[in-house]
Amino acid sequence: MKFTVFLSGLLLLFLLSDWTESVEDDTVDINTLARIINFFEQNYKRVDKDGHPRQYAIAINVPKHQCQQNFFPAQNNFLPQEKVENVKNAINDETNALYQGSELIAAGTRKVVINKKKQYNMHSESLLLNPVGNSPMTKLLDESKDSCSVFYTFDSPCVDTCLDATGSHSIIEALKNWKEHDGIKAFVFKNFWKFDEKDTKKDLQAEFKQIVAHVPLFRCVSENECYACKGEGNTPIDEHCLPPKEI
Template structure:
C-alpha cells in the first residue's frame, strides 16, 4: 500500500512539474520587467511574444530568472526595429508594431498581434518556438486589447484565433495579456466584447495587466468585469 501511495505522489509531482500554471503574480512580474527594461520607450500600440523554459516557469519567473532569461535582448535594438515598422526577432521574444498598406486606394492596418502570427506555419512566433530552447510557458502581450472587429472576430480574415492554432510548439501554459481596452470597443455593447474575448480565452487564457497587477478576464467561464472596466487610454490610434 505504501509503495502505491508513493507512486501516486510521484506521478502527481511529475504532472505538476510538466504542466506549470503561471499565476497572476508571476505574469505581472514578467510583464512589468519587460516594460521596465525592454519596451519602456513605446508609446503606441505594439505586441510581443516571449517564451520561457519549463524550469524557469516552474521556478516562478523571479526577477533573477527574468534577468538571466532576457539578458540577450537589447532594448535599443528592439526600439529601432519596431519603430521602423520591422519585426524584432530575438532569442526569447519577438516584438512588433502595427503597419499600414494600401489596397484599392484604401488604407488598411495590420495589427501587431496579427503580424507576429503571419504567415501560417512560418510566422515570427513559429520561428521563435521552433528555434533554440523549448518553451515551457509563454506570454503574448498587446498594449490595446484585441479588437472585436479584426483580431478576436471569429472567422474574420484577420482573426488571431485561427492563426494561433497553426503555431507548432505553443506551450499548454500560455497567456494573452493586454493593458488597456481598445477605445472603439468601449463604445460597443459590453456583451459583444465579452463574446469576442471568450472566443480567444477558450484557446489562450486572457488577462489584463497594469504595471505588475494582473487579473483574469474569465474564471470558470464567468466574465470578470473589472477586466473590462477601469481607466482607458485617452489617446488611441485610429485602426
C-alpha cells in the same frame, strides 16, 4: 486492514502530490507574470513624441522556470540576447514594425499604403501571429518545444479584425496552433482597445472566450496587479478582464 488503508492513503497522497506538481509545471505563476509584463513595459513600451503610449505586442519563448514562482526578470537573467534598442528601433519603424529574435518577437503597427487615398495600419497581434503556420510566433515556438510562451498585447485584440474568425487578419487560427505547443502558455493584455469607442460596447465576454478556448487569458495592469481571466467552458470571464459596467 489498517495496513492496507495506510498504504492506500500513501498512494493517494503520492498521486495527489504528483498531480499538483504537474498542474503547477504547466501553469504560469501570476506574480511572476506580472513582473514579466512590467519588464516589457519598462524596456519596450512604445510612446509617441508627446509621451502617449502606443500599441505594441511582444511574445517570448523562454525556459519554464522563468514563468514559475520566485523568478524576478532583470537585464542580467532575462532575454540576454535581445538588445533593448534593437527591439525598440524595429517596432517603431512603421514601414516594417517587426522584430524577430531567438527568445523574443515584437511588433508595433505597420503602415500599409494601398494608394494615395487609402491606407491602414496592420495590427501588431496579426503581424506576430500570421500567416498561420509560418508566422514569427510559429518560428519562435519552434526554438523550444517544452517551455514557457507568453504573448502580451498592450491593448486587447480588436473585435472587428483580430477576433473576427473569418477575417483576413484574424488571430484565432494562430491561437489554435499555439494550443498544440507544449509547456506553459499565457495570452496577456493590459488595456481595452479603443476604450471609449466601439469595442467596449460589444460583448467582450463572448469575444474573449474565443481566446480562452485555446490559451489561458490574463490581464496585467501593473507590476503588482495581474488577473486570471478564466472563462473556460461555462465559466464567465472574470470581471477584472472586462470593461467596467455603465452605471
